[in-house]
Amino acid sequence: MALGTYETILVEKENGITWLKFNRPEKRNCMSPQLCYDMVDALTELATDDETQILVLTGEGEAFTAGMDLRLFFRDLDDKPVERARARAADRSWNWYQLSKFPKPTIAMVNGYCFGGGFIPLCACDFAIADEDATFGLSEVNWGILPGGLVSKVVTMTMNYRKSMYYAMTGDPFDGKTAEEIGLVTYSVPGDKLREETIKLAENLMKKAPAVLQMTKETIRNCATMSVDESYEYIMAKQEQLRWRDTENTRERGMQDFLDDKKYRPGLTAVERAK
Ligand code: COA
DSSP: OOTOOOOOOEEEEEEEEEEEEEEEGGGGGOOOOHHHHHHHHHHHHHOTTTTOOOEEEESSTTEEOOOOOOIIIGGGGOHHHHHHHHHHHHHHHHIIIIIHHHHOEEEEEEEEEGGGGHHHHHSSEEEEEETTOOEEOOOOGGGGGOTTTTTTHHHHHSSHHHHHHHHHHHHOOOOOOHHHHTTTTSSOOOGGGGGHHHHHHHHHHHHHOHHHHHHHHHHHHHHHTOOOOOOOHHHHHHHHHHHOTTTTTHHHHHHHHIISSSOTTTTSSSSOOOO
């Protein structure tokens, strides 16, 4: 499939990092039905693409995304139930299920405006790094709808509960620094350092074995909604699964390098990847 030839998104690959970009800058990257269809296709391909070790989701121009496209996703589909059902299915598929279950680490690099429906892919990513001057907002209340799709759910799963209620009910915008303080993003940085800091995090992650990272993210995500007993059983089973999924034998090599060869300290750094 010809990656990078989509109507509404861009796919760029460099040194193990795949930059998946909303590409409707003149519309502040708001999400149309076509953008959802493009994302479904791209994420399906990238999930098994060997060149993609880390996925970074970001936006072209001055916005991350201004949320759902109020014209193309809402008003134009009000009287078209079939098209609306198709668009909703694609929206739901890419922005939560495909992204939150993506088998490799995902980073949302928030370069500007992030409103409404944009919170779903933001929260679906494993990490989020924001320009400290980016503008976030749960603006739905300003035009008479609820934080829909999964927005109401994912914000309370991700950020401080009191602040979720505050920003959902006031619609007040807030900046990247505030997003960090309330737990919505992992950290915020000055705009001119955004790409550099994102690459730094990606390179740090690429030093670790992919299977170990995948199982770790699945375990953290899934245990969040399990009981303690279920979590215990799940983690044990997952640990067993990792022994045969990790073809780099990180566990055995790590123990040997630490216990026998005294080559490194696992408390402070990762064992070298297998060649
Ligand atoms: N849906 C549809 N169109 C949108 C849009 C959205 N969510 N966000 C921006 N656009 C369009 C504008 O209508 C405008 O289109 P035009 O050039 O045909 O007039 C274009 O994108 C540029 O937007 P504009 O408002 O002129 O840019 P700005 O830089 O002055 O402001 C925002 C940017 C993001 C603050 C402003 O566009 C906005 O408030 N958008 C809505 C955000 C929102 O509430 N999203 C929640 C949806 S769930």
